[in-house]
Amino acid sequence: MVSVTVIGSGYTGGELLRYLMGHEKVNEITLVTNTFAGKGLAEVAPKLAKVSGKKFTATGKNVFNDVVFTATPHGKAMSLAQDILDAGSLLVDLSADFRLTAPEFTKWYGLKHACPALLETAVYGLPELFRDKIKKAKIIANPGCYPTSTLLLLYPLVKDKIIQSNTIMVNSCSGTSGAGLKMERAYLHAEMHDNMCHYALACHRHTPEMRRALKLATGKEFKLSFTPTLVPLSRGMLTSAKAQAKEADPLKVFKRHYSREPFIRIVQNPEVKNVNYTNFCDLTGIYDNECGLAVMVSAIDNLGKGAAGQAVQNMNLIKGFKETEGLLAV
Numbered sequence: 001m002v003s004v005t006v007i008g009s010g011y012t013g014g015e016l017l018r019y020l021m022g023h024e025k026v027n028e029i030t031l032v033t034n035t036f037a038g039k040g041l042a043e044v045a046p047k048l049a050k051v052s053g054k055k056f057t058a059t060g061k062n063v064f065n066d067v068v069f070t071a072t073p074h075g076k077a078m079s080l081a082q083d084i085l086d087a088g089s090l091l092v093d094l095s096a097d098f099r100l101t102a103p104e105f106t107k108w109y110g111l112k113h114a115c116p117a118l119l120e121t122a123v124y125g126l127p128e129l130f131r132d133k134i135k136k137a138k139i140i141a142n143p144g145c146y147p148t149s150t151l152l153l154l155y156p157l158v159k160d161k162i163i164q165s166n167t168i169m170v171n172s173c174s175g176t177s178g179a180g181l182k183m184e185r186a187y188l189h190a191e192m193h194d195n196m197c198h199y200a201l202a203c204h205r206h207t208p209e210m211r212r213a214l215k216l217a218t219g220k221e222f223k224l225s226f227t228p229t230l231v232p233l234s235r236g237m238l239t240s241a242k243a244q245a246k247e248a249d250p251l252k253v254f255k256r257h258y259s260r261e262p263f264i265r266i267v268q269n270p271e272v273k274n275v276n277y278t279n280f281c282d283l284t285g286i287y288d289n290e291c292g293l294a295v296m297v298s299a300i301d302n303l304g305k306g307a308a309g310q311a312v313q314n315m316n317l318i319k320g321f322k323e324t325e326g327l328l329a330v
Ligand SMILES: NC(=O)c1ccc[n+]([C@@H]2O[C@H](COP(=O)([O-])OP(=O)(O)OC[C@H]3O[C@@H](n4cnc5c(N)ncnc54)[C@H](OP(=O)(O)O)[C@@H]3O)[C@@H](O)[C@H]2O)c1
Pocket: 007, 008, 009, 010, 011, 012, 013, 032, 033, 034, 035, 036, 070, 071, 072, 073, 074, 076, 094, 095, 096, 143, 144, 145, 177, 178, 179, 180, 181, 182, 302, 303, 306, 307
């Protein structure tokens, strides 16, 4: 059994509470929060009140239990990391603090990295690509939602040398919870309802993260042209990727790589409604003969496999629990 700490009560922090409340190996949950310090579960997350008998505390002070999930804006986890490790805790960071090299982090996030030595020990927490390394990690850099949905599509075809061009085109549609709990005009209901828009064209912060993870996993360097699109959904992410490729059936390649993966489903047509509130990634793919392109599509819940679900999956691997523990309830 483990005790866990969740730092941050925003969208991913809330989703962590939902998964952890149903986790049989978790006996105690501490939420470190500015907004809800001193409040009970019925006020913090009314939907979760009385769903389990686990001990729950919300506090304004840092408490580091066996596992600490940082569900906070970038900059926070790296300021706490050494103290978390000194307390003997495992750190699973949902922010970008441990996903890039120190110079890349400064370039894309505008902050000097607070602990570059620890950064080198962090493991990128995408189990389907890095499971063995994850099992030995003390710091997990939990992947971003766009990189998760993209890397799971690209990895098998890159690994098998089916993608030939070194430039890959990716478009990803995201619900607005992907931007976190912030009061900004663009995310107001009246602005986003009945609307769609691209943003951060060819300059999204997740692009270097995808390039780096793909290189770590396959040894190959790729250019990625990434187009994110904001769509009027509260959650869910649909990603498509296209690249010049050798003639091959992507479905067969996915099956070869993922047949034993508990959270990958190969389907005819991925849809966000089938993955929301789950840790699944649904995938499909086809070879476009006319253009010589591999065309691939994935669907995930940005708050599930794209954040909190994957973070719990990483904890399960490191603590030796069943990988699916706490993650299969729908
Ligand atoms: N949303 C997604 O789909 C998604 C997916 C993958 C990764 N991520 C990453 O996960 C992290 C958390 O994302 P989120 O969507 O949960 O964010 P969020 O909804 O904005 O919540 C962040 C929470 O962190 C706490 N916090 C502590 N210090 C803060 C500060 N200086 N400024 C603002 N909040 C502070 C706040 O909780 P208290 O008031 O309780 O202290 C806040 O509600 C981010 O780094 C994000 O990039 C998000």
